[in-house]
Amino acid sequence: GAAGAAIGLELSTWILGILGLASIAEFFVDGLPRLVDHYVRGITVAWEGTRGEPGLNPFGGDDPQVVDRAAHHIAQGHEEVVVLLLGAIVAYLTRGRGNASVLANEMQASKKGAKLGQWMLQHEDALTRHPDLQHAGPRKSALDKQEPPPPPPPPPPPPNRRADEPEPKRASGMPEHKVPCFKLSKKHRNLADEFDNQLEGQQNGLNDLTVAEYLKGRKAFTDGDVVRDPKIARDARNEFSQKLKQDLIDELRSKNLSASEAESQAERMVAQKMSTLAALHNPDLFAGGKDIIGGF
Structure with missing residues (x-):
């Protein structure tokens, strides 16, 4: 965990340094654990794979889906880099820390960041309004475990009750009545069969x-x-x-x-x-x- 955090911090510093975006570093750091996790998982799967134990299983060998799984995790890491970078830029612009022109000027110092800065100026409005960039959170793919849907909203009140009126108490119901067993008197014992019929x-x-x-x-x-x-x-x-x-x-x-x-x-x-x-x-x-x- 500590090694991954250190690698992520070094990686973020390197990425932001190349693009001339040191000003948004504080908005970028929060998403580093997710980014590093995708890359580490992809590299681990590609490096180790799923191997059988030699000599014990004649059909043992590398998992044929290792390449696809590793590529999936690394692709998610690439996607996380882009979304995290754009989300950090939007956070920097919308929280009163600066404006797009100032940030673009800082990016001019980097050869690679200059083009990104010009693109940012052209699409500033679309970036700041994009819902996925308001809070740069973890990205979900079709292969990720789906979270359960939120609970449904409470039903509207019936037409004869206003929304601000409290819900009426439910009836507790009547207690169950235990009927005593029917008993014949001694003088009517001979009529038992007739009573039953x-x-x-x-x-x-x-x-x-x-x-x-x-x-x-x-x-x-x-x-x-x-x-x-x-x-x-x-x-x-x-x-x-x-x-x-x-x-x-x-x-x-x-x-x-x-x-x-x-x-x-x-x-x-x-x-x-x-x-x-x-x-x-x-x-x-x-x-x-x-x-x-x-x-x-």
Whole structure:
């Protein structure tokens, strides 16, 4: 590390001395570690390569890509020299340390620097506005490891909330309720199988409900005692079965069944479905069980 820094300092002094740019040395030094690293890596790869151990691997030998890798690192070093030099010139001009004419006059003392000074005067505006030269940082190539992209900006506030309003607190949610295990009384032990069958039927009926059917049943329950009128219950069942039959006919007709065959199958399917539908005892929803509940 120390040897590389010393080599880089000597190299920068030599380059700037040839070009008559001693005034920008302080802006040039910061990028020397990157510059030297590229050259050292390129020379190391070219000199050592990747050799197999003689006698152990009959296919051992120099890596065929050594030349390309070494050339890549050295080319990056050349690129770093140019960008670092131009960036140092821009830093010198934009930080109030001098102007292009003064710097060009200094470069006239060098035969090689004179041409660069004239070119700098002609392109001063383009140099000072070039984004890559505002802060001469490390150059990235396609072979370098890509850095992860920056995190996305926060989403804009919803239309009904101003940008200066704080974000509302999120709902913590309701605590999960643990339902106690259902236990039969001693005098009803003989009905255990029947309870299990009814619970299973209710579960199957609930799982077979659509959202619309659930909401309709819930509304009927919340409307009050009117839902307990037997005539209303019968009319509701008839209306539901007729609608279900028509939906099934339409579905079967779309499968190229004849009108009579579709109606016949729909009637059987409706009868089977209605035989597994009944109101819950509360009554809240439709669920599995007997088609008609006594006393309801």
